Amino acid sequence: MAPLTEDPNPVHDIDALLINQDPNNKTEENNNHPKDKSAVLLGREENSISKNQNQGGEREMASIHRSGSRPQLDLSKAAIQGNFEEKDPTILLPNQSDDISHLALDIGGSLIKLVYFSRHEGQPIDDKRKKTVKERLGISNGNRRSFPILGGRLHFVKFETTKINECLDFIYSKQLHHGGMDSRHWNAEAPANDSAVIKATGGGAYKFTDLFKERLGVSLDKEDEMNCLVAGANFLLKAIRHEAFTHMEGQKEFVQIDHNDLFPYLLVNIGSGVSMIKVDGDGKFQRVSGTNVGGGTYWGLGRLLTKCKSFDELLELSQRGDNRTIDMLVGDIYGGMDYSKIGLSASTIASSFGKAISDNKELEDYRPEDISLSLLRMISYNIGQIAYLNALRFGLKRIFFGGFFIRGHAYTMDTISFAVHFWSKGDAQAMFLRHEGFLGALGAFMSYEKHGLDDLMVHQLVERFPMGAPYTGGKIHGPPLGDLNEKASSKISWMEKFVLRGTEITAPVPMAPPPGTTGLGGFEVPSSKGGTLRSDASALNIGVLHLVPTLEVFPLLADPKTYEPNTIDLADHNELEYWFTVLSAHLPDLVDKAVASEGGTDDAKRRGDAFACAFSAHLARFMLFPIEKELSINVTTLAKRTTLTVGFIKFSHFYMNGSDTRLKLIEEPAAYGKLGLANLLELREECLREFQFHDAYRSIKQRENEASLAVLPDLLVELDSMSEETRLLTLIEGVLAANIFDWGSRACVELYHKGTIIEIYRMSRDKMQRPWRVDDFDLFKERMLGSREKKPQPHKRALLFVDNSGADIVLGMLPLARELLRRGTEVVLVANSLPALNDVTAMELPDIVAEAAKHCDILRRAAEAGGLLVDAMINPSDGSKENSSSVPLMVVENGCGSPCIDLRQVSSELAAAAKDADLIILEGMGRALHTNFNAWFKCDALKFCESRLQIFAFDTSYNIKNIGLQLAMVKNQRLAEKLIKGNIYDCVCRYEPANLL
Numbered sequence: 001m002a003p004l005t006e007d008p009n010p011v012h013d014i015d016a017l018l019i020n021q022d023p024n025n026k027t028e029e030n031n032n033h034p035k036d037k038s039a040v041l042l043g044r045e046e047n048s049i050s051k052n053q054n055q056g057g058e059r060e061m062a063s064i065h066r067s068g069s070r071p072q073l074d075l076s077k078a079a080i081q082g083n084f085e086e087k088d089p090t091i092l093l094p095n096q097s098d099d100i101s102h103l104a105l106d107i108g109g110s111l112i113k114l115v116y117f118s119r120h121e122g123q124p125i126d127d128k129r130k131k132t133v134k135e136r137l138g139i140s141n142g143n144r145r146s147f148p149i150l151g152g153r154l155h156f157v158k159f160e161t162t163k164i165n166e167c168l169d170f171i172y173s174k175q176l177h178h179g180g181m182d183s184r185h186w187n188a189e190a191p192a193n194d195s196a197v198i199k200a201t202g203g204g205a206y207k208f209t210d211l212f213k214e215r216l217g218v219s220l221d222k223e224d225e226m227n228c229l230v231a232g233a234n235f236l237l238k239a240i241r242h243e244a245f246t247h248m249e250g251q252k253e254f255v256q257i258d259h260n261d262l263f264p265y266l267l268v269n270i271g272s273g274v275s276m277i278k279v280d281g282d283g284k285f286q287r288v289s290g291t292n293v294g295g296g297t298y299w300g301l302g303r304l305l306t307k308c309k310s311f312d313e314l315l316e317l318s319q320r321g322d323n324r325t326i327d328m329l330v331g332d333i334y335g336g337m338d339y340s341k342i343g344l345s346a347s348t349i350a351s352s353f354g355k356a357i358s359d360n361k362e363l364e365d366y367r368p369e370d371i372s373l374s375l376l377r378m379i380s381y382n383i384g385q386i387a388y389l390n391a392l393r394f395g396l397k398r399i400f401f402g403g404f405f406i407r408g409h410a411y412t413m414d415t416i417s418f419a420v421h422f423w424s425k426g427d428a429q430a431m432f433l434r435h436e437g438f439l440g441a442l443g444a445f446m447s448y449e450k451h452g453l454d455d456l457m458v459h460q461l462v463e464r465f466p467m468g469a470p471y472t473g474g475k476i477h478g479p480p481l482g483d484l485n486e487k488a489s490s491k492i493s494w495m496e497k498f499v500l501r502g503t504e505i506t507a508p509v510p511m512a513p514p515p516g517t518t519g520l521g522g523f524e525v526p527s528s529k530g531g532t533l534r535s536d537a538s539a540l541n542i543g544v545l546h547l548v549p550t551l552e553v554f555p556l557l558a559d560p561k562t563y564e565p566n567t568i569d570l571a572d573h574n575e576l577e578y579w580f581t582v583l584s585a586h587l588p589d590l591v592d593k594a595v596a597s598e599g600g601t602d603d604a605k606r607r608g609d610a611f612a613c614a615f616s617a618h619l620a621r622f623m624l625f626p627i628e629k630e631l632s633i634n635v636t637t638l639a640k641r642t643t644l645t646v647g648f649i650k651f652s653h654f655y656m657n658g659s660d661t662r663l664k665l666i667e668e669p670a671a672y673g674k675l676g677l678a679n680l681l682e683l684r685e686e687c688l689r690e691f692q693f694h695d696a697y698r699s700i701k702q703r704e705n706e707a708s709l710a711v712l713p714d715l716l717v718e719l720d721s722m723s724e725e726t727r728l729l730t731l732i733e734g735v736l737a738a739n740i741f742d743w744g745s746r747a748c749v750e751l752y753h754k755g756t757i758i759e760i761y762r763m764s765r766d767k768m769q770r771p772w773r774v775d776d777f778d779l780f781k782e783r784m785l786g787s788r789e790k791k792p793q794p795h796k797r798a799l800l801f802v803d804n805s806g807a808d809i810v811l812g813m814l815p816l817a818r819e820l821l822r823r824g825t826e827v828v829l830v831a832n833s834l835p836a837l838n839d840v841t842a843m844e845l846p847d848i849v850a851e852a853a854k855h856c857d858i859l860r861r862a863a864e865a866g867g868l869l870v871d872a873m874i875n876p877s878d879g880s881k882e883n884s885s886s887v888p889l890m891v892v893e894n895g896c897g898s899p900c901i902d903l904r905q906v907s908s909e910l911a912a913a914a915k916d917a918d919l920i921i922l923e924g925m926g927r928a929l930h931t932n933f934n935a936w937f938k939c940d941a942l943k944f945c946e947s948r949l950q951i952f953a954f955d956t957s958y959n960i961k962n963i964g965l966q967l968a969m970v971k972n973q974r975l976a977e978k979l980i981k982g983n984i985y986d987c988v989c990r991y992e993p994a995n996l997l
């Protein structure tokens, strides 16, 4: 490669070199102040029409506005790839940003909200497998909309406006003003692009224009605040599954919004002042009302009256307040009685601050806590009341509240909810949004038209890291983490700062709320069980949105609307506590494996520690544990790995109240969306990837694959010597037995010290004794082999959702696949797209199959027919490549990187493979137990799938609602007891033929 940077005026035709680059664009950017669609709808003046039309635009009005930040040609560090002699050599532009705008801002009076995009890190793509699968399954990109975003993440970050310099540092450190780290190396000294433009909304977009220009060399392209709020709210309500929730008396409940029935609604944005916006559709809205008594009033008056230094401090005070000392209640007027005739209880506030008239007290005589609560209730009730009256005025069913005033504060939400409930006599309900603080920033982000985000579907957005926003992004740079007690030093990187911040959070112990009086519907004291508050309460209650435009809903789901992937709902605190303990205990070992998988270097160790800190901080957020329990966990953790700060730092950092024997960790799982065990298991994998551990179990997987492949030929000979019936049973037993190789199960991992892989496999198989705890094998056998009355009908295509590497795939699932192939059934092995624990991935499978095929004709022919052996021809001279006598064996990726699978979001190739499938086999605890245990499948368009075979070793039976075949051996004692009233290593074999439905 040769550098090209010396030549400021390259002779190459720029248009030819760079797709999507518009050389005219520079002038357009400088002059144009694009407005979004709604601006056009509202009939605003548009100053860029003629320019765009000149550029060839028969495009319609709404789409003629070009984003002000279309990328510029960045030739820095450009280099010719390949040979100088070549005629038009490719030129690499390492610093060229993607054709995507990466950052948008909402700069408010107190907070700056950032939404930024990062591309998914380039995964190695096995093109050949994909190509063959595409051909085989007839997948085309035909009607797929081509998204400018090919996949990436939306991150949400906040800064206090007073710390705008930190915000600028952050943008700079991540090079977000140039299109992000993806396109620029860390510390790249590329010159700032003078004409770069960032979308921004909020008053600060005007106030800080010069500062942004000075510090980052970028211009802020101002977007209308109201447009942004509405665009952000619409996007969230349509695209995020668990976005809206109600909050009454401390209870949070998510509301399923039907996208087709979203409009109209009332959006109440409580900032310094309050706006009430009637939203009728995308870009269609009207500000119908508002009130000047809002967040600013609360903070302003509160500051004067209590001397509080921050808004959060004031809110925290309110939690310990008793407003009855200062508010005049109905009971104060009526001698402690209710005014029942007009439906007011004695505890109803008759007049906020009313007692101060007659008390003959000075300001100092009132507790600041009481003042704060009185103020909070006065303002919240007032807003709730006005909002309801406006909803009534326009006949609106739904009221969504957002804005910085709420900040995920349970007490505030309860108060607003109470007011809406009270005034509507229960007819209306207040709803809140998890991303409420980011509506404006998201709206500004959406205003870059080319994102194509507007018609993203729910299943294309995955909130994979439900509470990880502050931990994400960037690489681990800078010196080792060191002592996390140290305050953020200028030396440490952003990532580390974030880790630091996350673990530093101190939160007050929630006070038991004063008992609310039950009366005649007056304003009782709201009870907020989840009334926790932290210094930046809403900073962590949202996750990173992964945009994967290729994800689809699994077409064989009988009813995607009612489908719930999680079997275990962590809203049950006992479950949460148990799984917290299990995952915490597993952490040190996982870190060891992860560090070893990266060569055990210092960098890997540092990343390992950072991962452990981040993941345990995430886990901690869900929990509120008695102190004894916490400490016992810490002691074991530390005894094992003294250098690791896992699970310990978080406790030393969390607020502890002497009178309360609890460590305060944030107990508000619902704030992060509905949480099931699958989310927690996925979070762990995502967190590993975040710290650049891409395959912690790589070497274990390799070792187990090799050992298993070595004994496969003997197993196949053994199987072939059996009668059909015995063989089928042995095969199912084999799947169950081999699923014991699960590095996610503590009990199993302990077993591995007791023998070789093959010994454990044999032992496990020998112990298979029927009847299993749940045993529908005979039904399945009848379907496969037929009966006296019925001849067997081979399945057309079977989808085998495979699980672990090693014995599980090689000695369990592959022989079962072989049996199906032998019977004329096409087999599709469905494997993870990304590693998770020791699960086999779709990338790894072709090699494993190729090795296995060396010992088996059936597998070889089928693998060839399925295009799996293109590279690894066993015997290239035998000419069997074109052999069409076999049904194919194929491999597809499932679209996920977790031990579990959410079938609402699978890869397009799996969706395509499912079309002709009439048998689904789900194997393993993660895929068939923790998720999909209650799933129903169909085949063709409307019929239920002829059979549903779920195989998982060591499964357990929760309250089994479905019928069907599941093969399982329970790998966890507690699950065994709960699910099947059995014991660890019990088996479940459940089969679900359609005629039973």
Ligand SMILES: CC(C)(COP(=O)(O)O)[C@@H](O)C(=O)NCCC(=O)O
Pocket: 582, 681, 739, 742, 743, 744, 745, 746, 747, 803, 804, 837, 899, 923, 924, 925, 926, 927, 930, 952, 953, 971, 972
């Ligand atoms: C993570 C797992 C779901 C993986 O199981 P698999 O899908 O491989 O059968 C499972 O190992 C698990 O639930 N482990 C935690 C329970 C324990 O350690 O007992």
Ligand SMILES: [Mn+2]
Pocket: 742, 803, 804, 837, 838, 839, 899, 924, 926
């Ligand atoms: Mn697994």
